Amino acid sequence: xxxxxxxxxxxxxxxxxxxxxxxxxxxxxxxxxxxxxxxxxxxxxxxxxxxxxxxxxxxxxxxxxxxxxxxxxxxxxxxxxxx
Amino acid sequence: xxxxxxxxxxxxxxxxxxxxxxxxxxxxxxxxxxxxxxxxxxxxxxxxxxxxxxxxxxxxxxxxxxxxxxxxxxxxxxxxxxxxxxxxxxxxxxxxxxxxxxxxxxxxxxxxxxxxxxxxxxxxxxxxxxx
Numbered sequence: 457x458x459x460x461x462x463x464x465x466x467x468x469x470x471x472x473x474x475x476x477x478x479x480x481x482x483x484x485x486x487x488x489x490x491x492x493x494x495x496x497x498x499x500x501x502x503x504x505x506x507x508x509x510x511x512x513x514x515x516x517x518x519x520x521x522x523x524x525x526x527x528x529x530x531x532x533x534x535x536x537x538x539x
Numbered sequence: 540x541x542x543x544x545x546x547x548x549x550x551x552x553x554x555x556x557x558x559x560x561x562x563x564x565x566x567x568x569x570x571x572x573x574x575x576x577x578x579x580x581x582x583x584x585x586x587x588x589x590x591x592x593x594x595x596x597x598x599x600x601x602x603x604x605x606x607x608x609x610x611x612x613x614x615x616x617x618x619x620x621x622x623x624x625x626x627x628x629x630x631x632x633x634x635x636x637x638x639x640x641x642x643x644x645x646x647x648x649x650x651x652x653x654x655x656x657x658x659x660x661x662x663x664x665x666x667x668x669x670x
Contacts, residue, residue, distance in 0.1 A: 465584055465656035510654075513589040529586060531654050 457482055457524040461493060465532045467507075470499045480522060486511060487518030489528060506533050540611035541594045543585055548613050553627045557609035562631035564638040568646050570626035572619050577661040580620045586654040590614070593653045597645060605641035607632040612645070614655060625657075 461476040468474045480489060486509050494501050508531040509516055522528065540556040550569065557565060572581050598610045609631040619625045628646055632638035 462586065464586055464654065465658070468584075510586075510589055513586075513592050529589065529654075531586070532656060534650070534652065534654055534656060 457484075457522070459489070459522055459524075459526045459528055461489070462527060462529040464529070467500060467503065467530050467532055470503075471497050478528075484522050485518060486516055486520045486522060486528060489522060490518065490530065493530065500530075503532065507531065508533070540613065541591060541598060542613045543587055543590055543616055544613065545615065545617045548615060548624050548627045550624065550627055553611050553613050553629045556611045557629045557631035559608055559631055561633060562608050563633055564635035565629060565631045566635070566638040566642040567630075568626075568628040568642050569624045570628075570646070571624050572621050574621050575659075575661075578621065578659045579662065580618050580623075580660040581625065582618050582658040582660050583614070583616045583625060584656045584658070585614070585616045587616075589654050594649070597648050597653070601630075601641045601645045601648075605632070605637045605644070607637050607641040610641065610645060612649065614649075614653075616655075618660065 458477055458479050461478050463471050463474055478489065490509065494504060509518060510529040510531060511520060511526050540553060554565060554567060594612050598612065601607065601610055607630055611629045614626045628642060630638050630642040632641065
């Protein structure tokens with residue numbers, strides 16, 4: 457099956473693209489997809505802990521199972537501005 | 540009114556969008572690009588469908604939590620120069636105390652969970668501003 461991976465801000469700059477088509481085995485989880493993306497783009501590895509994951513515009517846990525055509529977003533921490 | 544747009548924000552239009560006869564208070568927050576020696580502008584990047592969805596949910600939560608009548612949020616995307624407004628939030632309530640509280644809470648949540656990122660654009664290499 458194929459999913460779309462969306463990347464933003466720092467992650468987009470590291471990967472050099474904002475969107476990637478990714479082919480996966482059925483039953484793959486979001487966490488397994490992220491591991492595959494990090495393996496291909498090792499400069500993302502240091503960002504793994506602060507990464508938020510969303511599927512079809514909704515935040516998900518890493519054990520969520522992906523389905524054909526899903527849009528998976530790897531989200532850096534948002535802009536913030538504490539004060 | 541919940542919008543994400545490239546164009547300059549019409550503050551009066553945002554305020555008018557929350558006006559109601561039963562609202563005795565309207566609190567407005569403007570988030571502006573602040574002068575900094577290394578910053579000439581901020582470039583905002585947004586994951587638009589998720590940002591609109593998150594903003595819509597936030598506004599509904601704020602209305603229930605604080606009992607306010609109307610909330611509008613408009614955020615800019617793209618380049619906003621120093622002095623420009625990057626976000627405008629207007630909150631209408633029967634009385635000012637809940638309008639102030641809802642406005643502050645909603646803005647904090649916008650900063651915390653809405654997928655919008657900013658990059659500083661200055662005389663030197665652009666850099667993404669951390670949270």
